[in-house]
Amino acid sequence: MAAVVARQPILDKNKDVFAYELLFRGGDPTSDNFDGDKATARVISSALESIGFKKLTEGKPAFINFTDKLLKQGIPDLLAPGNVYLEILEDIKVDDHLLYALKTYKEMGFKIVLDDFIFSENLISLVELADFIKIDFLAIRGSARKNIIETCQKYNSNLKFLGEKIETHADYIMAVNLGYDYFQGYFFTKPEIIQTRESNSYEFSFFKMMEELNKEEPEFKTLEEIVKSDFSMSYSLLRIINSAHFGYDVKSIRQAIVLLGVDKLRKWSLLYFLKGLNSNKPDILFKTAVLRANFAESLSKYFCDDKSSNLFVLGLLSVIDGYLDRDIKDILEEISLFGEFKQALISREGKLGDLLSLIESFEKLNLKQCQQYLAKYSLDYNTFSRKYINSLEKTEEIINAFENY
Known part of the structure; x- marks a missing residue:
């Protein structure tokens, strides 16, 4: 069964x-x-x-x-x-x-x-x-x-x-x-107040980093300058690249950025910023963001081709409005995110929108709605449940890693 x-x-x-x-x-x-x-x-x-x-x-x-x-x-x-x-x-x-x-x-x-x-x-x-x-x-x-x-x-x-x-x-x-x-x-994933307000310096660094990373050809020099402007960010990046997971011995921010590459750097920087933005938010918001990211990535073969790393980012961004207490449309414009990702995040359109809707229906224990998406994409219960449990394990590993940096 x-x-x-x-x-x-x-x-x-x-x-x-x-x-x-x-x-x-x-x-x-x-x-x-x-x-x-x-x-x-x-x-x-x-x-x-x-x-x-x-x-x-x-x-x-x-x-x-x-x-x-x-x-x-x-x-x-x-x-x-x-x-x-x-x-x-x-x-x-x-x-x-x-x-x-x-x-x-x-x-x-x-x-x-x-x-x-x-x-x-x-x-x-x-x-x-x-x-x-x-x-x-x-x-x-x-x-x-x-x-x-x-x-x-x-x-x-x-x-x-x-x-x-x-x-x-x-x-x-x-x-x-x-x-x-x-x-x-899931009130904690939603913005508390949506209004125009000034961003603090930490949020400003986040927007600069995301905007550069979402360009077709990000400039490593610009990325290096953004990372170097934040001592904590520099330290975290070097700890990550020199960890047992990567096995490097790197002293240069530029070298760390090049070795990670754009996709992994996008993942890491989003995790880094969300963890920092989490200071005045409940811890469960960060756990939810990381779990969604892992879960979305694990289901990539059913919803797109060769975009698993991007689906990790999609999961993280699905709660960004809850972090910044702003309209998701305005946030995505500022980080230059367009196309199918934008439509999925704003209005749950397309295959990627279905993916987010599937994850959210599962979070809310709405299994009948969940089953509709599983049938649409030929996903069976055993596979889906196993990927969820594996995502829980990965989420715990990531959260533990960030707590040590």
């Missing part, structure tokens, strides 16, 4: 990663014969052993969806209580058997999470047991988002509240002000 494993970060009020929601599916979820219970049970018991729990969650807790059937069958017994939060689906049928199972799991150390929660009196017994309640910000609007907190706290004052499908900073700020404790959604 083909396995799909996806994860989505859950952030705290400081925008630090608190946990990851893990979604496990086997086979094609759009098939008439698809059995979600059997698929989830089989994938949890097998995929976690082969992929590794720590690799998926980076040592953070994992939120995992369970149906009443899986809970009653004892599937959570396969998992470590301290690392797993049991998400109870919104359509669950409450009965004595289920309540007994949840009480037992809670005594074992599992946390209980009510997913896509809408209050009704028949759910009070679950509210009393729960540790977390998740509110879908697309389904619940206005004053109801606050009323749910006030109502549920009457029955359980220790509850924590998680706003999910938080896709904009406006929703994030609203959730914070309403008293939510945790947040799930």
